[in-house]
Amino acid sequence: MSADFAARLRRREPVVGYWCALDAPVATERIARLGYDYVCLDGQHGYLGYSGILHALMAIGSAAGAVGIVRVEANDITPIGRALDAGAAGVIVPLIETPADAAKAVASVRYPPLGRRSFAANRSGLRPTEANEMNVVIAMIETPSALSEVDAICATPGLDGVYVGPSDLSLAVGGAYPMDPAVSVEFDAAVTRIREAARKAGIAAGIHTPNGETAARRLAEGYTFASIASDLNHLEQAARGHLKDARAETY
Template sequence: MSAAAGRPDPAEFAARLRAREPLVGYWIALDNPVGTERIAALGYDYVGVDGQHGVLHQPGWQAAMLAVDARGRSAGVIRVPSPDPVAIGAALDTGALGVVVPMVESAEQARTSVRACRHHPAGTRSLGGPVRGELRLGSVPAEIDARVACIVMIETAAALADLEAICAVEGLDAVYVGPADLSAALGARYFGDPAAAGELEEALARITDAARRHGVACGIHVMDGASAAKRLAEGFTFATVSSDITHLQQAAAAHLDAARALGAAAA
């Protein structure tokens, strides 16, 4: 625990994830370190930075991790673009305490991702030397590995078909549902399509059950805090709330609507 008001130390993120503690995170899609620092001050257990679909690409990952760490309240996590060991190593060298690996479709890809997060003899990660990862976590490989979480996404039909084997991969810390892509894989025409709602809920129940039986954490991306609470109650162990770019647009639209409504009433 952190000395500050008894809050959990962000460096304990991987251990808390592995223990299947309920965790709530937030998603960053914008290349805006000042905004990211504001979000990281709020008390989310982790802040995920989107290096796959966001406008924040690899040159901005380190600035984002610096912004998250500045307040000492949240763990910084990076979603890399693909199950590429080079990208995973680059993300961890920034000082990230975990990676989210998208589009994992087999146990073999999950195993490759895990090994990219671990040093010899458990994996293939290269010692970074005098980079930010060493500054944060030291230079003892086993100690670094203990502080870093490997999270793979379940978001395709192939991943669902190989779910049991993926969850059984040694050293895997968590699986994470991408509900939009998973919905499409189940036949939805768009995210939220009611025609695929039943199939999606069945798949989510399968995923949470498999993760529980194999002792790995299980997360999901949601659109609001109420949905995060619902999913945690259903068996997910962590949930990531919406994103900075979504909330920026929602807040601006709400203020515009309020201003126009008040203006019309005064006319």
């Protein structure tokens, strides 16, 4: 499955994923069975420690559907290597601001001679050459510096894709708060710029979205992959909706 996912992403074929922030392997397993191409575990802002990431990746694997990827906590070889050793098919690396940052992320994912990842027993059982081919590395574009350097970042050798974090990107273009409508024009221009920089470099462009309708729109615009977020948000939305329905006749 991870080989197919990597190949599809590198061919820039549309793929759809789901975002998990909760340490709830049984729920993650259910989601992985639904038909998503990938499930991303949020190791940066989510509520999963390393054991949570490991158990969630095992749950995704047991579902025999989606592949599991991880947004790691930082552009550091240790959390990147541990996520891949736990069985992740790839990583999304936050706060990439320069081509040097992107090259560092790539080197942390690839075994020598392509990078500096160290070998250890891992869940995937992949040999280094296989892992180099099957593990993807994706850089987040979410800061003013990243936006100004996006063309050079996308041209980084070995980088498989870039990923838009809309909340931080809206702040990066001058928003007073995440998704501030006052900067909607600037935000849309940044989203287009990132997508086109990836297209010109021949790599995948991904984006975080709140729902399937938005994901479909972004894919139609030319984004390669879109994540639908997230288990925590959707749990809250469903619970709120049921509570509203239950009280509709009494309030």
